[in-house]
Amino acid sequence: MAILVQPNTKVLVQGITGEFGARHAKLSIEYGSAIVAGVTPGKGGQVFEHAGVKVPIFDTVADAVKQTGAAASAVFVPPPFAADAIIEGADAGLDLVVAITEGIPVRDMIRAKQAMAGSKTRLIGPNCPGIVTPGMGKDSHGGCRIGIAPGYIHKKGNIGVVSRSGTLTYEAVWQLTSRGVGQSTCVGIGGDPVNGTSHLDIIKLFMADPETTGIIMIGEIGGSAEEEAAEWIKQNGTKPVAGFIAGATAPPGRRMGHAGAIVSGGKGTAEAKIEAFKAAGIGVAATPSDMADTLLKMM
Amino acid sequence: MNIHEYQAKQLLAQCGVAVPAGAPCKTVDEAKSAAEKLFAAGHKLAVIKSQIHAGGRGKGTFKHGFQGGVKLAKSVDDAVNYADNMLGKTLVTKQTGPDGRVVSTIIVAAAEDIKKEFYLAVLLDRTASKPLIMASTEGGMDIEEVAEKHPEKIIKEHVDPLMGFQAWQGRKIAAALGLKGDLAGQCAKLLAGVYKTWWECDASMVEINPLCICVGPDGKEKMIAVDAKIGLDDNALYRHKDIQEMRDLAEESPLEIEASKFNLNYIKLDGSIACLVNGAGLAMATMDIVQHYGASPANFLDVGGGASKDQVTAAFKIILSDPGVKAIFVNIFGGIMDCNVIATGIVAAVKETGLTLPLVVRLEGNNVEAGKKTLVESGLTIISGDSMADAAQKVVKAVQ
Numbered sequence: 292m293a294i295l296v297q298p299n300t301k302v303l304v305q306g307i308t309g310e311f312g313a314r315h316a317k318l319s320i321e322y323g324s325a326i327v328a329g330v331t332p333g334k335g336g337q338v339f340e341h342a343g344v345k346v347p348i349f350d351t352v353a354d355a356v357k358q359t360g361a362a363a364s365a366v367f368v369p370p371p372f373a374a375d376a377i378i379e380g381a382d383a384g385l386d387l388v389v390a391i392t393e394g395i396p397v398r399d400m401i402r403a404k405q406a407m408a409g410s411k412t413r414l415i416g417p418n419c420p421g422i423v424t425p426g427m428g429k430d431s432h433g434g435c436r437i438g439i440a441p442g443y444i445h446k447k448g449n450i451g452v453v454s455r456s457g458t459l460t461y462e463a464v465w466q467l468t469s470r471g472v473g474q475s476t477c478v479g480i481g482g483d484p485v486n487g488t489s490h491l492d493i494i495k496l497f498m499a500d501p502e503t504t505g506i507i508m509i510g511e512i513g514g515s516a517e518e519e520a521a522e523w524i525k526q527n528g529t530k531p532v533a534g535f536i537a538g539a540t541a542p543p544g545r546r547m548g549h550a551g552a553i554v555s556g557g558k559g560t561a562e563a564k565i566e567a568f569k570a571a572g573i574g575v576a577a578t579p580s581d582m583a584d585t586l587l588k589m590m
Numbered sequence: 591m592n593i594h595e596y597q598a599k600q601l602l603a604q605c606g607v608a609v610p611a612g613a614p615c616k617t618v619d620e621a622k623s624a625a626e627k628l629f630a631a632g633h634k635l636a637v638i639k640s641q642i643h644a645g646g647r648g649k650g651t652f653k654h655g656f657q658g659g660v661k662l663a664k665s666v667d668d669a670v671n672y673a674d675n676m677l678g679k680t681l682v683t684k685q686t687g688p689d690g691r692v693v694s695t696i697i698v699a700a701a702e703d704i705k706k707e708f709y710l711a712v713l714l715d716r717t718a719s720k721p722l723i724m725a726s727t728e729g730g731m732d733i734e735e736v737a738e739k740h741p742e743k744i745i746k747e748h749v750d751p752l753m754g755f756q757a758w759q760g761r762k763i764a765a766a767l768g769l770k771g772d773l774a775g776q777c778a779k780l781l782a783g784v785y786k787t788w789w790e791c792d793a794s795m796v797e798i799n800p801l802c803i804c805v806g807p808d809g810k811e812k813m814i815a816v817d818a819k820i821g822l823d824d825n826a827l828y829r830h831k832d833i834q835e836m837r838d839l840a841e842e843s844p845l846e847i848e849a850s851k852f853n854l855n856y857i858k859l860d861g862s863i864a865c866l867v868n869g870a871g872l873a874m875a876t877m878d879i880v881q882h883y884g885a886s887p888a889n890f891l892d893v894g895g896g897a898s899k900d901q902v903t904a905a906f907k908i909i910l911s912d913p914g915v916k917a918i919f920v921n922i923f924g925g926i927m928d929c930n931v932i933a934t935g936i937v938a939a940v941k942e943t944g945l946t947l948p949l950v951v952r953l954e955g956n957n958v959e960a961g962k963k964t965l966v967e968s969g970l971t972i973i974s975g976d977s978m979a980d981a982a983q984k985v986v987k988a989v990q
Contacts, residue, residue: 318926370825396826397714398792401751404719441925441956456871458923462978465923465954482870485719511871514716537874540859540881541890548855548870548892550825551716556734561878578882579875580979 293424293476294451294496294503295387295413296363296435300424303328303361305368305376307339307348312367315391315439317341319365322442323426323433328355330364352376352383363387365421365437373417374399381412389437390417390487397550400485407487414487418550420457420479423464431473440464440477448473450586451497453490454509455482455549459537459579463507466583475503482549484513490520498529505531505590507582508573512538513551513559518567525571533574533586536564591822594641596697597836598820601791602798607783608776608814610804612699614641621673624698625666632807635701636663638672640681642691643841650683652676653690659683662701669698692840702804702814708767709733710781710798710815712788721749721788723781725763729800755785773803776813784815791833792826795819845908852904854893861886862916862989864909866902868893868923876921879978883986888915899935906939910947917948919985921978922955929953929961937968948973948988952981 296302302319306312307329320326320341328347329339335350349355352364364385368376373392380388395417407414415422421438423445425431430443444461446468454460460479467474478493480486490508497503510517517536524532539561541547543554554560568575576585593601596614603609611628615621621638628636640647640659647659656675663669673696682690707729715722725745728736737744745766749755760778769777780801788796797819804814827834839847849856855870863880867873870892877887889909893901909915922932936951952975953961965972973988975981 371828394825396792396829397794397823398751398789398826401714401719401721405751439926444925444955454871456869456874458867458869458925459871459875461923461925461955462872462875484714484716509871511874516716519717535875537871537878540877540887541874542857542859545857545890547857547874547890550823552870552874578879578979578982579872580879580977580982 292500292502294493294500295476295478296422296424296437298424298426298434299325300363300435301325301327301359301361302363302365302435302437303330303352303355303359305330305352305364305366305380307331307346307367308334309367309369313339315365315367316346318442319436320344322436323428324436327359328361330355352379352385356383356385361385363437364389366390366392366417368392370394370396374403377403377414378406381407381410385412387413387415389415389419389421391419391421391438393418395483397483397485400483404485404487415478416481416486418483419481420460422476422478424476425474438479440479444468445477446473448475449502449504450474451500451503451506452477453493453497453506454479455511455551456509456537459509462579463509463582470583470587472583472587475500482511482551484551489516491516491523494520494524498527503530505586507586508532508534509582510534510536510564511549511552512536512541512547512561513553515559517564521567521571521573524573528571531574531586531589533576533582533589534568535576535579535582536561536568537579591824591827591837592643592841593820593822593833593836594643594695594838595639595818596641596695598818599815601820602784602787602815602818605783605786605790607780607787608812609818610699610702610814610816612697614695615673615698616677616695618670618673618677621696621698622666622670625663625669628698628700629666633700636669637661637699637701638663638669638676639697639699640676640693641695641697642681642686642693643838644683644685644691646683646685647681650681650686653680653682659693673698694840702802702816704802704804704816705811706803707800708802709736710784710801711796712785712793713795715748718748720751721785723747723749723763723785725767727767729802733799749785754789755782773811773813780813780815787820791820792823792830793820794823795821845911849908852901854891854901854905854908856908857890858912859887859889860914861888862914863985864888864891864912864915864918866891866893866905866909866918866920872921872923876919876978879982880919880986883982885986885989888912899938902932902935903939903942906943906945910943910945915947916989917950917985919981920949920951921981922953924953924955924958926956929955929958930964933961933964937964937970940970940972948985950975950981950985950988952978
């Protein structure tokens with residue numbers, strides 16, 4: 292089954308006419324994902340066309356959902372307007388909103404998250420690479436790709452991958468694929484301090500997913516989301532989990548690229564996270580080159 | 591972005607928070623007239639505070655030998671003497687590193703007669719995704735130490751971001767701090783102002799330590815933010831023109847400023863192996879793997895998703911201006927971008943900068959074979975790494 296999205300999940304793209312949104316909408320279409328609608332306020336009625344696929348553009352998410360039955364959305368809207376676009380997606384009753392946009396003010400995300408509380412919509416991100424559920428075709432073609440991850444590095448299989456970072460996710464996925472091991476779903480939850488879905492949320496979904504038999508969880512310095520996931524795994528985990536924490540060499544008090552990757556007041560250190568992983572029986576990769584091998588040894 | 595204490599107090603004052611009387615001064619003359627005003631108003635003491643973005647100012651030492659970046663002046667002459675010893679001079683504290691920072695602004699303010707000190711902060715609780723107010727009766731102390739030894743002495747109150755700070759929350763926190771009567775009312779009002787500052791300025795943190803009950807020249811007790819620190823959300827600066835102007839480039843590393851012009855995220859460290867990576871997570875992991883194999887990273891450098899020739903060239907130039915660098919490790923996972931384009935950029939950058947240091951390149955991803963071929967056929971001495979671990983070991987070996 293995979294988690295969150297299936298190969299046939301109908302996806303709309305908010306910000307499909309922007310350079311970034313258009314480029315990745317095209318790549319998703321080439322990957323064989325069901326991109327059924329685009330949303331750009333003021334451009335409703337136009338058509339986004341690529342590789343023989345015609346994607347209707349709507350002014351509002353509500354219209355797009357009503358006309359096409361889209362269940363998930365990829366948000367490529369620029370930072371000042373992104374939180375508004377996310378809330379619009381929730382209002383339209385989408386199951387899933389995946390916010391790719393980097394650089395959304397924290398205050399906007401605090402409000403958006405609070406506004407979405409109690410709605411049926413799950414938010415992934417922001418500042419994330421998105422989700423891939425690999426397909427059956429060559430180079431995993433025919434899967435569902437929402438976001439900016441390279442589709443071809445994936446392979447259909449049974450390992451779940453969850454990470455805050457994009458390129459580090461690709462690294463883990465590629466290590467798996469090049470060892471002939473496929474993935475059920477790969478989820479980038481994003482590098483911001485306020486995000487919609489945590490490591491723990493995804494871990495619970497993977498543990499409940501019959502198709503997933505092992506999990507790679509990649510974390511980084513800042514916050515305590517990795518510790519919370521580890522604590523739950525310690526009590527409830529039923530599948531092997533291997534992980535890596537990036538940022539052991541990062542100086543305290545400095546933001547390492549991601550807005551959320553900062554050790555402040557002695558909190559959020561790589562050391563504490565690695566300790567929590569070990570205490571929970573999570574296999575800790577000694578280097579980022581060993582993520583796949585660490586998990587495969589446990590299985 | 592960080593700002594100076596005097597700027598933080600300006601933002602707080604705009605939101606109705608009481609701060610000590612005084613003024614920021616850039617010259618000794620300005621300091622003299624500010625001190626004259628304070629003493630004329632009946633204050634018995636003035637405090638002279640060096641403005642730098644690092645902590646430990648009070649116990650710091652100036653390079654010319656003068657002790658202390660924060661001083662109490664009993665007279666205008668004292669204030670002038672201290673101002674003269676601080677302005678334009680370099681202050682070294684435990685947080686500045688041996689190079690110290692040049693003091694270009696000082697605060698000359700009334701040294702309040704303090705009866706009691708509290709701690710107050712507003713920050714983001716990442717787990718709850720809500721603003722959190724933290725207050726404690728243990729003011730003036732290291733709050734992390736208080737949190738560890740006496741967690742019961744820290745009051746925590748979440749604020750509903752859609753409702754904002756409520757009057758009853760002000761009363762609740764004031765009561766928990768043991769305040770009564772007029773002081774409780776003052777505290778509740780001050781709390782509302784501090785929260786407003788956090789919210790409206792898009793701050794990542796507002797910290798008042800200490801928040802004090804002070805006795806003014808008129809004998810009345812007042813709640814005053816005696817010291818203040820504000821960190822701001824860089825992602826929200828676009829909507830705060832006034833706060834953008836508070837940026838002090840002198841407090842930032844020149845290399846980091848140069849890097850930001852090319853959309854490069856660069857942070858200088860003390861090691862010998864320069865890292866050039868795409869993606870923040872992979873960049874951190876690259877530093878970690880260098881350390882794992884026995885050397886130290888010279889920097890964090892994320893070239894982002896594009897990694898154009900211009901960016902790579904700019905990145906090489908920045909890396910090479912750090913004299914501690916002995917080798918370069920390029921680690922690129924080109925998921926979508928063409929590895930051959932990156933390889934061409936690396937070759938051009940090596941030629942343009944006349945690189946003589948060992949260079950190890952690990953390329954993976956889209957069109958990687960063509961990329962590797964470009965590196966080999968360039969005729970340059972570029973060491974190729976197959977995996978991240980292989981490349982890391984090769985670059986560490988190159989500096990040993």
